[in-house]
Amino acid sequence: MGDELIIGGSGSFAVGTDELFACAEQLRELAREMSTLGSDLAVIDSLVAGWQLRSAAVPASASDADAGIQRARVVVAEVELQSRVMDSAIQAAASGYGFAEHFVGRMIHEFTGQFGAMLARFSPVLLLATLAGTAVVGIAGGLLIEKANAPATGPNRPNRSPLSTSRPGRPGESAPSSWFREHNEIITNPLTVDLVRIASQASGDVVAGALGVPPQLTSLLGGAGVVIGSTAVMRAGATLGFLKETPVTLADSHPQAVSGGPNGFAERLSRVPDTAATDGAQVVIEKYSTPGEADRFEVYIAGTVTFSPTADSEPFDMTSNMANAAGFGGGSYASVAAAMELAGIDESSPVQFTGYSQGGGTAARLAASGDYNTQGLATFGGPTGQVRIPEGFPAVIVEHTDDIVPALGGEQVNNHAVLVERAVFAGREVPADYAVPAHHYEYYEETARLMDVARSDDVTSARSRLDSFGSGATSVTSTAYQFERVPQK
C-alpha cells in the first residue's frame, strides 16, 4: 500500500495506480501484437489457394490446416478484441475515478469558499480573527519551536530549523519537539492534509467575502484563493513585525564535482542541495556545454532551511514560503534568479528546474514566470497547487497524500503535468522521529526510487525526457550558491 504510486494528470482526468496503467499499456501492446499476427495469418492463409486444395493430388490434411488457420484468425481477433475491451475498462475506471475526485474536490472548494466568504461578509471580525489568528499561531508556533530546538549551531544550518531536532535532516524537513512527534499521526492523516488543502484554497474567498465581494464573484477567484489568503497573512504578519521580505545577496559560491546528467528521479532528487552538506548553499546549477550549441542548465533548489517567521539572514525561510504562495518573488525566488544570472542563464538558455519542498514551489514559480526557456520541471513535496505551470515541457509533480506541505499550495491545477502521489504511511506505522514524517526527504527519496522502476508510460516518458536534457554534452560543471538576506533597518 505504502509503495503504491498513484499517477494522474498528463492532460486527462484518469487517476490510477502505476500497476494499473502498466497493465493497460501491456493490454494495448497485446492488442497491437494480435492485430499484426492477424494480418500475418491472412498472408499465410493465402499461400495455398482454395482451388489448389480441391486438387486430387492434395491430401485432406492440407484442408484441415487451412481450416485451422482460418479458425486461428478468428481466435486471434478475439484476443485482440478482449484486450482492447479490458484496456478501455481500465481507462474508463481511471477516468471515472479521476473525474469523481475532481468533481467532489470542486464541490467542496465551492462550498467551503462560499461559506467562508458569506461568514466573513456578515462578520468582518471573523476575517480579522482568522488572519490575526493564523499569523499569531504561525509566528508564535514558529518562535516556540525555534527556541525549543535552538542548538549550538550557526545560522543558516538546517538543524537550526524550528522543525529540526537532534536527528540530522535536510532543509525542508521537520522534526520538532516531542509533543509534535508523539502526535504526528494527526498531521500525517490524509484527512488533515485534505482539510489543510481546502482551508488554504478557501482562504482567499474568506478575505474577499470580508471585503464585501459578492459570493457569486468570489467563486471566480479560482486560483487566486491561495494568493489572496497568503498576501493577507503576510500583511497581517508584517504589522506585527514578521514575514517581511528583504533583498538577498550572494554569500558564497563554489564549484563542486559532477560526472554527468542525472539518471532517474532518485538521482535527480539527490542533486537538490542539502545545505548541511553544501556549506549552506541552497542552489546548485549544472552547466552542460556542447560546441556549437547553447549551454543548457539544470537548476536544483533546496527546501526551507528555517521555519522562523522573522526574516533573519536565511532567505529559504517561512517569509519566502509565504511570499511564494502570495505570488511575488520571495527571498528564495530572488536567490535562485540571482544564481541563474551569475551562472550565465538568460531568457533563451534551455533550463530545467528540480526542487524539494520550498525549492519545489520556487522551481514551479520560476518555470511559470515566463522569464526563462524552461525545458523541464520536477518538484518533490512542493506547494505548487496554484502555480500555473506552462505546458510544452515535461513537468513532474510528486506529492505524498499524507504530507501537509504540498497541501498548503491548495488544489493542484496543473492537470497537464504528470502528478505522482503516494500515501507513504498507508498500512504502516507513522514513525515518531519527525513532526511531519511524510514530508521527510528520505520518504520522497523512496518515492523517487519507486518512480524509477515504475512502468506506466507517463512516468517513464517524462523520466526519459528529463534525463535526456543534458545528453551529448562534452563538458559538465556544477556550482553551488549560498545566498543571505540583506538586513533592513
Add this chain to the structure above:
Amino acid sequence: MNHSTDLVTGSTPDTQVARQVLAALERQARELTHLLWRLERARRVLVPATVDSWRGLSKLAFDSALGGLETTMDDAIATVGAAIQSTRNAIATMSSDG
C-alpha cells in the same frame, strides 16, 4: 478429371499443382511455426498478471476478464499448433506419394 500431359515437363496438371502446393505448404509450416513462437511469447510477456489495485467486485470482474483472455490466448496457441501439425501431415503425405 484432367488426363492431359505437359509435353515439356512430362507431368500432369495434378502433379504440377501438387508440387506448387507442397512448396506452399512447406512455407506455410515455417511461417506458422514462427507465428506460434510469437504467440507463445505474447502469452508469456504481454498477458498481464492480476492487478492488486482493484478491490471487491471490480477485482472479481477484472480477474474474470483476465481468465477469459488467458483461455482465448491458449486456444489461439492450440489452434495454430494444430494447423502446424495438419500442415506437416499434408507435407508428409505428399512427399511419400512422390
